[in-house]
Amino acid sequence: MKLNEAVAQNPPYIIAEMSANHGGSLESSLALVHAAQKAGADCLKIQTYTADTMTIECDNDYFRIQGGLWGGYTFYDLYSQAHTPWEWQQTIKNECEAAGMDFLSTPFDVTSADFLESIGVQAYKIASFELVDIPLIRYVAQKGKPMIVSCGMGSIDEIQLAVETIVQAGLRRDQIFLLKCTSEYPADPADMNLAAIPDMMSRFGVRVGLSDHSIGFLAPVVAASLGACIIEKHFCLGRNIETPDSKFSMEPMEFAEMAVHVKSALKIRGKVSYELTEKEKGSMAFRRSLFAVQDIKKGEAFTENNVRCIRPGYGMAPKYYESLLKVRAQREYKRGDPIGEGEISE
Numbered sequence: 001m002k003l004n005e006a007v008a009q010n011p012p013y014i015i016a017e018m019s020a021n022h023g024g025s026l027e028s029s030l031a032l033v034h035a036a037q038k039a040g041a042d043c044l045k046i047q048t049y050t051a052d053t054m055t056i057e058c059d060n061d062y063f064r065i066q067g068g069l070w071g072g073y074t075f076y077d078l079y080s081q082a083h084t085p086w087e088w089q090q091t092i093k094n095e096c097e098a099a100g101m102d103f104l105s106t107p108f109d110v111t112s113a114d115f116l117e118s119i120g121v122q123a124y125k126i127a128s129f130e131l132v133d134i135p136l137i138r139y140v141a142q143k144g145k146p147m148i149v150s151c152g153m154g155s156i157d158e159i160q161l162a163v164e165t166i167v168q169a170g171l172r173r174d175q176i177f178l179l180k181c182t183s184e185y186p187a188d189p190a191d192m193n194l195a196a197i198p199d200m201m202s203r204f205g206v207r208v209g210l211s212d213h214s215i216g217f218l219a220p221v222v223a224a225s226l227g228a229c230i231i232e233k234h235f236c237l238g239r240n241i242e243t244p245d246s247k248f249s250m251e252p253m254e255f256a257e258m259a260v261h262v263k264s265a266l267k268i269r270g271k272v273s274y275e276l277t278e279k280e281k282g283s284m285a286f287r288r289s290l291f292a293v294q295d296i297k298k299g300e301a302f303t304e305n306n307v308r309c310i311r312p313g314y315g316m317a318p319k320y321y322e323s324l325l326k327v328r329a330q331r332e333y334k335r336g337d338p339i340g341e342g343e344i345s346e
Contacts, residue, residue, distance in 0.1 A: 003123040003146035004174050006042065006102065007249050010034070011221075012209065014259050015104065016041035016089040017117050020082035020244045028237065031090060033095045036235055039252045040259030043102035045125060045230050045232065046092060047111040049080040070244060082244045086112075090119045104148075106130075110263045113140050126162075128152030130213070134165055141169035147176055148230065150211045152183030156203070163204050173206050180223070181211040186248035189214055197226045206302055209261055217258035224265035231262050278325035287313030289322060292333035301328050307339060 007013040016036035022029040026149065029046075036044050054062065055075040059291075065073050082094075089105065096103040106125040107113035112135070116124070125138050128150040133136075141147060145167055151159050158182070166176055179198055182192045192214065200208045210223035220231045227321045234249035250258065294306040302324045308325025314337030323344050330343055 001282050002146070003102075009209065010263075012262050013230045014042045014262065015045050015230065017045045017232055017249075018084070019045075019047055019234055019249075020084075021234065021241075021246060021249055022084060022290075023027055023235040023241055023243050024081075026085075026088045028089065028241075029084070029092050030095050031233065031237060033092065033099055033101065035237060035252045036097045036179045036255070037096075037101045038228065039102060039235070039255040041103050041235070043256070044092070044096050044235075045104040045106070045153075046084045046089065046107045047082075047108070047127075048084070048086065048116055049079065050083055050086070051076045051087060053109045053111060054079045059288065060143075066202055070245060072156070074271040078244060086115060089115075093119055093121070096156045105231075106121055107136075107140060109136065110139050115145070117143055123147065126150065128154070128181050131162055135160065138165050138169050141166040141171050144170060147171065148178040148179060148209075148232075149176070150181045150232075151200075152181035152211070159200070159204060159290040161230055163206065164279040176206045177209060178204060178206055179209045179211040179232060180228070180231060182213065185213050185245075186215050187219075189219060193221065194223050197223060197228055201227065201247065215248065217250075217254065217261055220258055220262045221265045224262040225269050227266075227269065231258075233258065267341050285312045285314070287311070288318050289315035290318065290339040291315050292323060292335055292337045292339060294334055296329050296333040298330065298332045299328050302339075302343075316341050316343065320344055 018032050019296055021032065043220055045334040061073050070078050084100050093103040104125055105116050105121060106127050106129060107116055123146040126137055126147060126149040131149065131151060131154045149162055163176060170345065180197050180200060181193060184191060197208050207229045209228045210220060211232040212219050221257055223231065234245050235255055236246050236249035236251060238251055239246045239249065288309050288311055290307055291310050292306060293308045296306050307324060309321055327344060
């Protein structure tokens, strides 16, 4: 996978985020690969960490999650349950490639980045919570692969620093992708502010997509209409299979519907153009234009009685009507003839 080429060829590039939805089963992981491919995903993404690379085993108040979807867990217990075992990841990558789909993962420390490099990944994802981990971002960028950086909770200064760090490490701006993200699980649509997507494009000089945690596919469709080149959505085999991420994940049929609609949204958005389409050219006949509504002799004056602005559009443009009433016909017209453009010199 050359991420920059893949995104350019058929945007938006659609990523199915497996995350913890494997439920502790390699068999389920492989089933997710094929379900995602059938649902229209271009890429399956996982996460590469262990509880020990993320945090320490400690249950004081600092390390216990308060409220929200994961309230009551310690960080260590959550990541112990949710992680994807590293010994599965080459197998998952191979399965993606066999299915004709790209593979992507998020490293959370230098050891996971090195591990992903060892299995031959072609791009990296940085999670929103790691947006401020500048040493990690620099380390990953130095591997020279395209990077997707999720920007949930990110201030302008924090996003700018991350982008500058990546560029200083040697990546071109066309190898960097930012994702607008609202780090709520699930995200409230009123909090998403997707109008930031075009602003991020111009402000940071890179392509921008959406990492979406809201319910349904309306946000991805809106994002695509605003120019998002990547859509990332959590994906599960079924929300009835409970995992730490299942409540805000899409099932296969929902994901497939989303994939169709976001592709359509980007087509509808199109480009800045005021040219007639080929099909519009056929509709020009339905415009109004100037026609003779009575027989008019050569030399006879054009009047409100013998000329009208009517459909179809084969005569002079209506903007010439007042000027036409000041001149005489240069040729004969039968009722129903379009008035020729030669009657008036502009």
